[in-house]
Amino acid sequence: MMALAGIPLGLNFRFLDPSAHACAGPLGKLHRAEFSDLLAVQAMASEIDVATFDFENVPADSARSLASARTFHPCVNALEDCQDRLLEKRLLRSLAIPVAEFQPVSSRTGLLDAVEKIGLPAVLKIRRLGYDGKGQVLLNQHEDLEPAWQALGQSDLILEAFVPFTAECSLIAVRNEPGEVRFWPLTKNAHGNGVLLLSRPGVLGADLQAQAEDTVGKLLAHWDYVGVLAVEFFILQGRLLVNEMAPRVHNSGHWTLDASVTSQFENHLRAICGIPLGDTTMTDHALMFNWISEMPEMRHLLLEQGLHWHDYGKNPRPGRKLGHATLVARNESDLMRGAARIAQGLGGRWPELLARLDGRS
Numbered sequence: 001m002m003a004l005a006g007i008p009l010g011l012n013f014r015f016l017d018p019s020a021h022a023c024a025g026p027l028g029k030l031h032r033a034e035f036s037d038l039l040a041v042q043a044m045a046s047e048i049d050v051a052t053f054d055f056e057n058v059p060a061d062s063a064r065s066l067a068s069a070r071t072f073h074p075c076v077n078a079l080e081d082c083q084d085r086l087l088e089k090r091l092l093r094s095l096a097i098p099v100a101e102f103q104p105v106s107s108r109t110g111l112l113d114a115v116e117k118i119g120l121p122a123v124l125k126i127r128r129l130g131y132d133g134k135g136q137v138l139l140n141q142h143e144d145l146e147p148a149w150q151a152l153g154q155s156d157l158i159l160e161a162f163v164p165f166t167a168e169c170s171l172i173a174v175r176n177e178p179g180e181v182r183f184w185p186l187t188k189n190a191h192g193n194g195v196l197l198l199s200r201p202g203v204l205g206a207d208l209q210a211q212a213e214d215t216v217g218k219l220l221a222h223w224d225y226v227g228v229l230a231v232e233f234f235i236l237q238g239r240l241l242v243n244e245m246a247p248r249v250h251n252s253g254h255w256t257l258d259a260s261v262t263s264q265f266e267n268h269l270r271a272i273c274g275i276p277l278g279d280t281t282m283t284d285h286a287l288m289f290n291w292i293s294e295m296p297e298m299r300h301l302l303l304e305q306g307l308h309w310h311d312y313g314k315n316p317r318p319g320r321k322l323g324h325a326t327l328v329a330r331n332e333s334d335l336m337r338g339a340a341r342i343a344q345g346l347g348g349r350w351p352e353l354l355a356r357l358d359g360r361s
């Protein structure tokens, strides 16, 4: 999606990916190698002016190697801070940004101590490489501790207090080298089993938007950040707590392709290439559906006027995100009527998820 946004700007792309079927492959030269292959990283560096990444499990050594050879955005510090939930939470706390109570855990007795301090319910998570609810276990009672330790105890862990949130949301921002910052409207998100399924921007009001912008602005300034940054929040009694951060274009910002003057992908490229930033105003009411594990039947759904389809061309795998669709409409009632028709047509959990997204926050 980033390359698709950059080609009209006259940019050329090189991609590093271990898979011969990398979905960006047709859009530029594919360097097929492991992300940790420093020789491949340097070979690619010799062919480019600017490097970036679109998922945060890039090994820090590869990032440093690229950054030593070429302009590299966002900075390696931001990448490393966001790769480790403990570093992430400590940074947030040091900037006086509200987060759930947390404790590092590296042993069975450490887990008991952490539960003693934080109480139950709590969420035990692996510190690194976890995403979409993977590598985490909800602890409701003391009997849950041993199975959770058995499941996750080989990794470094963090215990977080369970947040009884009313809703989840995310803010996407972009900052360029001179320090100009733009925000998209806060996006309300509904997850199923920890995986983002529905997103609706622009419905959370000015107060939450201001809180989120204040928080994200502090992080951007801290890292002297260049590019797109996404921050996910819990909403609890009208206040925001940060759940996690992603130093990259983000799942919950894909709607910007179809309902914003400038998409997150285009603005990320503009920021890292020194091109003036584009307008982040929403152009329509929008609601995004994520397609996980399998793509639904497209022809029937596209009878819905205003639905934009994005098939990533990925091989289906249980739990894998394969695409998304964004419904846009001129007004809220048309949007929600169309969304209800789509959710009914999809069946399963979709009507309930839509009702949850539409509920109070």
Ligand code: AMP
Pocket: 100, 123, 130, 131, 132, 133, 134, 160, 161, 162, 163, 164, 165, 168, 191, 194, 195, 232, 243, 244
């Ligand atoms: P994560 O991978 O940390 O973003 O977690 C995935 C999802 O699990 C979140 O979007 C929440 O729905 C839920 N979750 C994670 N941590 C907590 C927490 N401390 N309290 C309540 N729910 C959580």
